[in-house]
Amino acid sequence: MSLLVVGSTAFDDIETPHGTRVGCLGGSSTHFSLAAALFTEVRLVSVVGEDFPAEHRALLERKGVRLDGLEVKPGKTFRWSGRYSADMNSRETLDVQLNTFGDFAPKVPPSFADSRFVFLANASPQTQLSVLEQTAGAEFAVADTMNLWIDTARSELDELMHRVDGLIVNDEEIKMLTGETNLIRAGRRALQMGPKLLILKKGEHGCFLFSNFFQSAMPAYPTEKVVDPTGAGDSFAGGFMGFLSTCDTLSLWNMKRAIAYGTVAASLTVEGFSVERLATATREDIDRRYQELIQFVAV
């Protein structure tokens, strides 16, 4: 089924213990799209500057990402610079240049308006709400968010949480959102704020999935090689939404499988800088790791 993503496209400058990359392809919508495209065609809504190279467009299109909604504006593409700690469990943002992303007002093109699955990558809740208004027929909409919006746009975020089907947050964010330190209690509390489904990402510790009818856990895929964690969360969301959009029903069973596919997509992303590993991954890679992950948790 049709899957739309709205988010950032960026140039990333990245330092990790494994090396440095300057100006590589990044952004939430990029990681999401390349992961989701392993399962289905992806419709991208984002913005770049005139400096965005043809080769990046070509890569996305070749992988099955439709760029009808990729606006090109005068000026430069959004740029993010960051440095990871030695154990890669934390990172420092060194510089942010919003550039053309600064006043991003997503316009869903008519050809994408009938999208049935919608992923709202991290942006202000107001921006995310504006996308929901443009995709009124969406069957399953999921939003990401971050501490900044929990802090500064709480009432808009509260409205958003009542409008989306699912919310994806990490452990810090959910503690901030709910005031609970016990993650299980926090997950159940967040469900009372609106979303029918809550995904709690815990990085190397895997993730939890909460609904009012079930809860489920998935460890991270046991990778020994973490080169660059940038985009892991968006790739997770891409694998989750990409797989789910190919399912006949939004059943518990399919949700659980979808978080396993999200986990696998994230495990590929972290093994290379930027989208290097994800861009060369095949559906066979995904399915092999999926089986390994299932064995890893099987009792």
Place this chain on the structure above:
Amino acid sequence: MSLLVVGSTAFDDIETPHGTRVGCLGGSSTHFSLAAALFTEVRLVSVVGEDFPAEHRALLERKGVRLDGLEVKPGKTFRWSGRYSADMNSRETLDVQLNTFGDFAPKVPPSFADSRFVFLANASPQTQLSVLEQTAGAEFAVADTMNLWIDTARSELDELMHRVDGLIVNDEEIKMLTGETNLIRAGRRALQMGPKLLILKKGEHGCFLFSNFFQSAMPAYPTEKVVDPTGAGDSFAGGFMGFLSTCDTLSLWNMKRAIAYGTVAASLTVEGFSVERLATATREDIDRRYQELIQFVAV
């Protein structure tokens, strides 16, 4: 099959956000024993002072813990005082009075010498090695350890790791032991140091099980009620060893089930102060939570 545990018996003074308890029953061997006794008879080797009350002995005996190896020495019982942080993910030791535990030299009574499963709770590697010498026929011996011994008794610990079948450590300890920050790499590296089986406890994030033939993950049981984490790790070990000692074979399948049972035992312990919850738990409680945990991870 016969299961022996050697470790501390203590009075604990505990402060958590849920309250305070003074002089309650504690110690690694106590939590281990009460968890393991839900599965099988447990043989305890430990030491207490003359102040150890008859009611604690009676509780242990009633639950199926044999006290032939519980030495009573002139003086006081080991006493530990600690305070947990608000989120209960860290704790501060306020006071330690080793008392009769100070020069603990475990003596395995003749009636326990044929034990086939042996758990060496945290103690100096030298003390742990002395137990292995007294239980030469043991089929499956597992040791716990701590940062102190990794720091101060590394050569004895290295010898111990070659002599035991399994080692149980937490995430901090394994990073210290191996110098690796990636937990999967750390687990595989620790296996090269001797043990055939390595269990990595991650508290609220569950655990990993490593061997040269497989690796496996288990999330924590999704409890919303953490009252006192004291003894969770020893209860985990008790559930693991207790269940395993009832199995026909030490197969991968049984190992995986055993870490699930360990997880469940730990989940009961943390729901009350000291051994309050564990002491009232039944095998039915264990089996119900085991099924819930299996559903929690099932894909």
